Structures are given as structure tokens and as C-alpha cells.
Amino acid sequence: MVAIDGPAGSGKSSVSKEVARRLGWGFLDTGAAYRALAWHAAASGVDTEDAASVVSCLDSFDYAIGTDPAGYAVRVGSVDVTEAIREPGISAIVSAVARIPEVRTHLIEVFRAIMAAEERAGIVVEGRDITTVVAPDAPVRILLTASEEARVARRSAELVGHSVSTTGEQLRRRDLADSKVVDFMNAAEGVTTVDSTELDFDQTVEAVIAVIRDSQAHAG
Numbered sequence: 472m473v474a475i476d477g478p479a480g481s482g483k484s485s486v487s488k489e490v491a492r493r494l495g496w497g498f499l500d501t502g503a504a505y506r507a508l509a510w511h512a513a514a515s516g517v518d519t520e521d522a523a524s525v526v527s528c529l530d531s532f533d534y535a536i537g538t539d540p541a542g543y544a545v546r547v548g549s550v551d552v553t554e555a556i557r558e559p560g561i562s563a564i565v566s567a568v569a570r571i572p573e574v575r576t577h578l579i580e581v582f583r584a585i586m587a588a589e590e591r592a593g594i595v596v597e598g599r600d601i602t603t604v605v606a607p608d609a610p611v612r613i614l615l616t617a618s619e620e621a622r623v624a625r626r627s628a629e630l631v632g633h634s635v636s637t638t639g640e641q642l643r644r645r646d647l648a649d650s651k652v653v654d655f656m657n658a659a660e661g662v663t664t665v666d667s668t669e670l671d672f673d674q675t676v677e678a679v680i681a682v683i684r685d686s687q688a689h690a691g
């Protein structure tokens with residue numbers, strides 16, 4: 472298993488997906504679950520700033536996500552929310568949902584169950600606390616970083632029709648809120664940092680695969 476953490480727009484999801492595809496492994500985007508819960512709470516009409524109300528939505532949170540790196544759907548009940556959870560409206564409320572301890576405990580169990588059920592030879596799991604909390608014993612742990620400027624430019628390129636300054640402002644605000652809950656800006660002991668600021672997408676994928684190969688070589 473490979474655990475990858477890092478700030479918004481560092482390339483965690485796209486790079487992890489490609490690494491998994493090349494290795495023939497599964498891929499798990501943990502941020503999708505926090506986004507889907509934020510979507511579910513909003514769709515249920517609850518105030519996402521009120522922790523108790525969000526926690527009360529956990530019982531009815533029927534979440535499913537695939538682990539095929541070639542394409543996976545995110546579902547809440549029978550609704551396909553794959554696209555909806557990427558909307559800036561969800562990005563704006565997800566940190567408030569993710570900071571609730573009961574939410575984290577619940578979703579960490581969901582992630583561990585998905586990891587245990589993976590049938591491919593391995594799984595690449597990415598998020599904020601995978602290297603430190605969800606899978607601190609993973610044989611390969613990576614912190615994927617990039618300068619704030621590079622991350623804002625990448626996210627802006629995806630969000631056509633939204634201004635760079637608004638996207639940048641939202642990304643900074645979300646990183647600040649998220650970093651109060653888990654530290655994903657500094658590599659924990661034993662975690663290898665890959666800085667993608669000066670690398671293109673392919674070079675970043677190669678750099679991550681090199682870390683994996685290196686650790687496999689050292690494991691004998």
C-alpha cells in the first residue's frame with residue numbers, strides 16, 4: 472500500500488490515480504468521502520457549520536466509491552455525486568464538516584474497510600492524514616507538495632469560468648482550515664517529500680514511482 476498526503480492542488484488525486492494505473496493497483500481518493508458527506512448534509516437541509524447536525528446525518532450517509540483508477544463513481548444512496556462534489560460550493564463547506572471528530576472516526580473506518588476489501592495487488596490512498604492517522608504503517612508514505620502559486624494555477628486551470636483570485640482565495644482558506652486539524656504541510660518521520668513545483672505531471676508520476684521502487688528495493 473502507498474499513502475499520499477498533501478495540500479489542495481498538489482496533484483494527489485491525479486498523480487495517485489496514474490501511479491495506481493501503472494502499477495495495476497487500486498486507488499482511493501479519501502477527500503471524496505468528506506466532500507460527499509458535505510453534499511449529503513447540505514442536501515438534507517442541515518446547517519453544515521453545526522457539528523451536532525452534521526453528526527446526525529452520519530446514520531443516513533450511504534456512501535460508495537470505486538477503486539478502479541481508470542474510472543470510478545462516487546455515490547450517496549442512489550445518487551451519482553461524482554461531479555457535484557467538485558463544485559466550489561462544496562469546497563467552501565467541506566472543511567467545516569471534516570473538522571468534526573465523530574466524522575473523522577466514522578470515515579476512517581470506511582476507508583480501512585475499502586482498503587481491506589481491495590482485490591488488486593495493492594492500493595494507493597490519498598488525502599490529508601493517510602500517512603499519519605489512517606495508515607501510519609503503510610510501507611510507502613509520501614507527502615506531495617507544490618508551491619501555493621503552482622497549486623492555485625493548477626486548480627484554476629480546472630475551474631473554467633471562475634477567477635484565479637477567487638480560486639486562490641478559496642484554496643488558501645481551505646488549506647488554513649484543514650491544517651488546524653491535521654498537519655499535511657510537514658512530512659512526519661519516515662515520510663518522503665516529493666515537491667512537484669518544478670515537475671510536470673509525468674515527471675511527478677515518475678518521482679512517486681521512484682520512491683515506491685526505492686522502498687521495495689530496500690525491503691529486499
Ligand SMILES: Nc1ncnc2c1ncn2[C@@H]1O[C@H](COP(=O)(O)OP(=O)(O)O)[C@@H](O)[C@H]1O
Nearest residue numbers: 479480481482483484485625667670671672675
Ligand atoms: N506536476 C504537475 N504539473 C502540472 N499539473 C499538474 C501536476 N500535478 C497535477 N497537475 C494537475 O493539477 C490539477 C490538480 O491536481 P489534483 O490531482 O486534483 O490535486 P489534489 O488532489 O492534490 O487537489 C489537475 O488538473 C492535475 O492534472
Ligand SMILES: Nc1ccn([C@@H]2O[C@H](COP(=O)(O)OP(=O)(O)O)[C@@H](O)[C@H]2O)c(=O)n1
Nearest residue numbers: 479480501502503505565566569598599600
Ligand atoms: N484524508 C482527508 C482527505 C480530505 N479531507 C478533507 O476533505 C476536503 C476535500 O479533500 P480533497 O482531497 O478532495 O481536496 P483537493 O485537495 O483535491 O481539493 C479537504 O479540504 C479536507 O477538509 C480530510 O480532512 N482528510
